[in-house]
Amino acid sequence: MKKILLLSLFICLTVCFVACTKRDKLTDNTMVLQIEQVDSQSGEMSVGNTYKFKAIIRNIKMEEIDEPVNWSVDPSDLGSFNSASSKETEFTAETTGSGTIKLSCQGVTVSVDVTVS
Numbered sequence: 001m002k003k004i005l006l007l008s009l010f011i012c013l014t015v016c017f018v019a020c021t022k023r024d025k026l027t028d029n030t031m032v033l034q035i036e037q038v039d040s041q042s043g044e045m046s047v048g049n050t051y052k053f054k055a056i057i058r059n060i061k062m063e064e065i066d067e068p069v070n071w072s073v074d075p076s077d078l079g080s081f082n083s084a085s086s087k088e089t090e091f092t093a094e095t096t097g098s099g100t101i102k103l104s105c106q107g108v109t110v111s112v113d114v115t116v117s
Contacts, residue, residue: 031065032058033110035103038088045079045093045116055087055103070104078116 037043038052045051055069071084073091078099082090091101093116102111 030060031067031106031108032056032062033103033105033108034058035101035110035112037112043112043114045091045114047093047096047116050082050090050092053089053091053101053103055105057087057105067105072102072104073114074100074102078114 034056036054036056038054053071055071057065057067057069059065066087069085069087071081071089071091073079073081075097077095078097079091079093079095082092093114096116098113098115100111100113102109
């Protein structure tokens with residue numbers, strides 16, 4: 001009976017220790033998500049040109065962290081990304097119009113308005 005009790009206590013402490021030490025990198029589930037347009041600040045684009053974007057993700061302590069991201073554009077025919085899931089990506093403008101480039105990370109979304117001519 002003592003062996004079972006000790007084994008149960010050991011398992012309980014081990015699980016508690018692992019759960020307590022595996023903390024989320026995003027303290028209090030708060031983060032700052034930002035889109036940086038590397039080669040232009042205006043949001044003005046030309047059809048056929050490629051523009052670089054970078055995702056900046058910071059925790060509540062304002063430390064830059066590495067988390068999975070997803071890039072999208074609305075309307076979808078405005079252009080395409082060379083990699084919709086990397087922190088640094090290139091967007092190729094494919095048709096004229098106005099739209100929004102969105103960056104999502106862990107349920108948080110930010111966007112930037114763009115105009116393609």
